[in-house]
Amino acid sequence: HTNPGALSWMRHHGRMRVTGPMLGSWPDIVFTTYGTVQHEYKSRRKGLGTIFDYQWLRIIADEAHIIRNQTPTLTAICALDAAARWAVTGTPIQNSLADLSGLLRFLRFHPYHDVKVLDNDIFEYFRLPKKDMEEGTRRLQALCRPIMIRRSKKVISLPSREDIIKTVYFSLGEKSEYLKLETSLQNISNGSEHPQSETANCNTIKLMNRLRIFCNLGLALPLPELSQETGLTPDRSCSKSDEMAEAVISGQLSLGAINCTQCQQIINISDTALGPDKRPQAYYSKCQQFVYCNACASLCNYQATSHCKCGNGAGRCELRVILSQPSVTAEQYEASSSPEQWSSKARAIVQEVKQALPEKSVIFSFWKGSLLMIQRALEFEKVRCERVDGSLSASERESALKRFRTDDGIKVILVTILCGGVGLDLTAASRIHLVEPQWNPAAEEQALARVHRLGQQRPVVTMRYLMSNSIEEHVAKVKGSKQLLTNLLPSSSQCIDYKRQGLSLVVPETPLSPSRTPTTSGYASDQSTIL
Template identity: 35%
Template sequence: MGLGKSLVMISTIAGSLDRAEFFRDAGSQSFAASPSQKVRTKATLVVAPSSLLIDSWVDEIRKHTYTGAMSFHRHIGSTRHTETNCLQTSMIVFTTYATIAMELSRGINSLPQLHWFRIVLDEAHDIRNKATKQYHAISNLSAEHRWCLTGTPIQNSLDDLGALIAFLKVPILEHAPAFRKFITTPILSESGRRKDRFKNLQLLLQTLCLRRTRELLDLPKPITQERRLQLSLQEQAEYREILQRCRSDIDMAVSGRGKAKVNSTVLESLLKLRLYCNNGMATNMQVTTLERLPADPDEILSLLQQMDRNVCAYCSGAIYSINPAADADGGLLLPNCKHMVCRTCMVQHRFHKQQCPTCASGGDDPMPGDSANFEAARYESPSHPIFYPTKLRSLFTDISREPLEKSIVFSSWKKTLTLFGKLLSHHDAHYAMIDGSLSLSERLKVLKDFRSPTGANMLLMTLGTGAVGLNLAVASRIYLLEPQWNPMIESQAIGRALRLGQTAQVVIVRYIMEDTVEESNVLSRQRTKLQLAGSGFGRSKEASSEQLQAMLNIFGIDSGI
């Protein structure tokens, strides 16, 4: 994350242009003898999660190569089908995961019909689920060489790594049974609790991985600080009141003996408590009954992320923000079933008369919720709340100590950032803000201003729009307002500043409210996932009854399921 992976690949491409030409020319001879073979191209296909990351690649090319020395083509947008000749004449072809998956589902073969000299997956963990259409579309592409670029190869289980190994076509281990036999089973089996149980995994990673660490780049060692804060007496009383209401809601769901209902109610309750830790009573979660989802898109996305359902119903690509506007990069939330459609697949969705393909195929159960579109509900915060929450006042105090440092404040929720923006404005503090509602052009304008020495020194950014791929090495202060279910999201956010080109010592500040859900539930889940990534332990993606009971323990309830 920010340690020069893209620069290494650009150097690799530049250093192998002669071999790429030879590969293409040799293919022309074999194609003449056997026309049924795929046409070879000298190009390297770089697949990224979004057009914004493609822009970052292009910036790196222009920065590190002579003008015109390395030709590239963007295979995105509505005009891509009129420029198919560029797929064979360019040195680099950029596209997105969603574009490849969407083209496969519509029978478009412009990319699969070619045999690429090299395929590079940027943020390769996006294909970690082998059951998705996106994975199948990517893995079926033909290439002489394959690369995966990621700072987080294991996010939930060893199956994440297994998907990358399968894409790389590693002999024997590309097959799931062999990967389980030689890698997963020795680690997870009860009889394998020996010191050498990681031997095969370590051998595999040492053979395949080129690790780029901060020590290798001699970056200044970051300073990590944790702010453990206590709720005020008033906040404690309000928190207990919300907790009691949540217990009542969950008791009602448990009495119905429906595990799916209990799961959704528990997750909604956890979200209410998490939001209170940030916002206090200033911005209550807008849920009127148990049958209704939050009205705010960021809150809906948080619920979907907790269940690993923030994916497109068509291509299975990850969606990091909800915004149906044509000039944004967010996804569309389907109001009846709460499944999602990514930006690239919206044309296909309209072609299918806006019917959800997941529901049609009998996939995930629809989430509870009415048919009201969240667009009808707009969040309005008080212009000057009488009482700002403890966490936001502590954040303001920390930032005020170093007003000349470029700082980024990350939160999952626009509500939190908007509320903090009110506090900053009340003190005449200048800041900029990026969230999923901004168009790409507006977002780039804000980022350009923030990078400028004369621009705002403070950037408020939702994790869905700023945690992946952006280069913000101009910042030396990172503030994480709440712990995330997936700690890798935090690592990605930190990587925006702690990256190649950073010369200052980066200070990272995390905020935790003691004796709340942030401490008892979110942090414990973080530790479990970090153990999975660090030690190779894996588990089922679907929450077990034991995991459900662990969440219910926060509310003092026995599921009985």
């Protein structure tokens, strides 16, 4: 905290960006974006006055999990010159321990800024059966202890949070159709001559998404239309390779948010690639290395900004639309206006919401179409609600959020995970409903933190819905294994038998490739910190 006016500051991005030599000195604090840093890194050799021309006292990387992977953005951030570096994130590990490699590189924590050294000295202990996993845990904690400050919510005075898992059962009709889809998935795995081929992987991703969607929608849509909801239906004019690439990218989206390669903004195409203006929201490169939002794709002339390795001879891939059908409209649900047509899960959620009244509820789902079905069911039961998803403009989202906060008659807000996982304050609610388990536990926790946070005055109850004997049980198991990774960090002296608990996602199955040589070598200072 400082006195008003004690510190000077400026925004350095977009139209506010300094494009020439800075006249005088920079202010005390400069706010910029990862995309701006990456852009200036590419042009820094052209003699332009950029943030790379100065030595900073401190660089604070907010939402630092964005730079957890070895990407051009990480390379640019690492090239900034500063006496101190802070990486601020609530989720330093999202999918594997390898997520730490980008943060250590940013902090210049010698010698573990080099992923090859990190892999040989620590990660190898979690990979091979002959290695001692307890020794690996000890080494990892010794590595993180001097540079990591962990602050759990226990140090903040928050109301209690009760987590409940609600098991839901298929109806007889739903179970019959679900088993048909499940059999198709098994046939791909058992019948393919090359189960690890691109074609088999593409089809597997599609069917796994269909199974997950079916758990939400049940018989509300005919099976042929379910492919529209997965966001994996390619245009018939596209080649097989395009279809495979899109399936991989869409599969990555289902694991959690994907950030634009250029500007690092979250790309939200959970169930449609079309925005409010009917233009595509996202593009991908055929090599699957790069994903761009619509604005950045246009600025890049619809070509990847970096060279790839797909062997097309051109050096840079042309960008292609992530093809999806428009999201399901309300008119398509006219036939399901009665409770008998709602899915078992939708009926269970509506029942729990009504029982919790007059408390307000937030309903999270990865798919907008699933939220639409639940919204119609709530409206049928005379429960007023709002919805926030990627199809709304920023002003429309803010209006919906304001109505939810201020109108006592609106009891529910429905939010897609990718829209509500970061930056929203939903403390007006005290009940949270997670429609389906997410592959990425960090995505769930970030969504829950929109409600259970500073400003919350009432006890919070979370309801996680899980269809019995379905793919959702497998997703929950994988998510639980990833969640155990946080126990490896230096917050407890307990040593858990991770191998016994089936933690197969701790590290990549193959060793990590060495990173590029850091801009500045040497030991990290005592100001290099993960917060």
